[in-house]
Amino acid sequence: MPLVNKGLRIRIYPNKDMRQEIEQNIGNARFVWNQLLQTYRETYQLFKDHGYTRLQCNMTTFNTMLNMLKTEYSFLGLSESTSLQQVYRDLIQSFNKFFKYGAGYPCRKTKRNPKQSFRIQNNKSINSIRVNGRYLYLPKIGDVKFRTSKEYLELLKGSVINNVTVCKENGLYFAVVNIETIHTPIQSMGDGAVGVDLGLKNLATLSTGLKIVNLNFSQEEERIQFYQQQMSRRKNGSRGFKEAQGKYWKWVNRKKNRKTDAYHRFTYYLITHFSTICLEKLNIRGMFQNDKWSPKLQRNGLYQLVEQLRYKCDWNKRDFVQVDRFYPSSQLCHECGYQHHDLGIGVGVWVCPECGSRHDRDVNASLNIRDEGLRLLKEQKNDK
Ligand SMILES: [Zn+2]
Known part of the structure; x- marks a missing residue:
C-alpha cells in the first residue's frame, strides 16, 4: 500500500x-x-x-x-x-x-x-x-x-x-x-467514467445529469457584512471593536466550514461512485470576467475543489483527467458533433440545428468533457 x-x-x-x-x-x-x-x-x-x-x-x-x-x-x-x-x-x-x-x-x-x-x-x-x-x-x-x-x-x-x-x-x-x-484506498461502488462541468450558477453538473447546486450563504454574508460595518464604525482595539470582530470571525469561519464540508462530501461522492473523473482545466479569469461580484472566496473555492479531487484520485487510484480549456465543451453537440459557434453565454437550453437534439447546456458540456477525457486517457496510456 x-x-x-x-x-x-x-x-x-x-x-x-x-x-x-x-x-x-x-x-x-x-x-x-x-x-x-x-x-x-x-x-x-x-x-x-x-x-x-x-x-x-x-x-x-x-x-x-x-x-x-x-x-x-x-x-x-x-x-x-x-x-x-x-x-x-x-x-x-x-x-x-x-x-x-x-x-x-x-x-x-x-x-x-x-x-x-x-x-x-x-x-x-x-x-x-x-x-x-x-x-x-x-x-x-x-x-x-x-x-x-x-x-x-x-x-x-x-x-x-x-x-x-x-x-x-x-x-x-x-x-x-x-x-x-x-493510505487504504476507499472502495469504489462504480467503475464508470464521469464528466464534471464546474460553473458558477451550479457548482457542478455531472454527465449523469446530476446537478450540484451552490450552497446558499446569504445568511452568513449578510452577517459578515453587518459586523464588518460595525467594526469600521468602532475604534480599532476598543472593547466594542473586539466584540464585533469576534462575531465577524465567527460568521466567516462558519461560512468557510460549511463550504469545505460541502466540497469534501461532493469529492467523496465522486470518488466512491466513479473510477475515472474528467474535468475541464479551470479558466478562472475567463469565468469571472463578466462577474461584477468576482468573489475571491469562490474563486479560491474552485481551485480548492479541483486540488482536493486531484489528491483524492491520486490516493485512491482513480483516473483524473483535465481537458484543455480551449476544448469547446459547451459548443459541441454531443449527439452529432456539430459545433455551435455562436452559442451565447447565458443560454441554458439549445437545439442542435444539425440533428435537432435538445440540449441542457451544462449536461451536454459534461458529456463532452467525459468523452474528451476518456480519449485523452487512452492516448496517455498508449504513450506509456
Ligand atoms: Zn447535433
Missing part, C-alpha cells in the same frame, strides 16, 4: 504565554519573508544593471541572506530555529512557481491578513514534535492542548510527523500536522 503525506488540520488551544510565543514566531517569519524578498529584488536589480538576467534562487543564496539578517536583528533568535529556514524554502517554491508555471510574483506578507502562519520541521531523531495524549508538543512553545476526531487522533499517534504549520486564522488557532501514513 502506498505511503502518502497527509496534512491533518487540528484545532489547538494555546494559553496566553503560548499565544505570545506563537505571535512572535509568526511575526519573525513574516519579517524574514519580506526582508528576503526585498534583498532578492535589490540584488536582482544590481545583477540586471550589470547585464545578468537571472539570479540563482537557491538554498545557499537565501541561507546566507538569512544568516546576515540573524546577526543584524537579535529578535530573530527568539524563533524556533527551523521555522526561519522554512521561510526561504517556501519563498524558493514561490519563485519556482513564478519562473516555471507563470504564477504571480511572490508578494509581501502583511500583518492585516486574517491568516498568519509559520512552519516548523520535526527533528525525527529526537522527535522534537510529538503527541503526548491530548497535547501536541512543539519546540519552544511547549505542550499545546488540541482537540480532534478519534480517527485523526489514531493517525497522529501512529505515524511519523514531518512538520507542523501553526496558523492563526480569524481568531482561532490551528496546527496542520503533516504526517507520513499508509
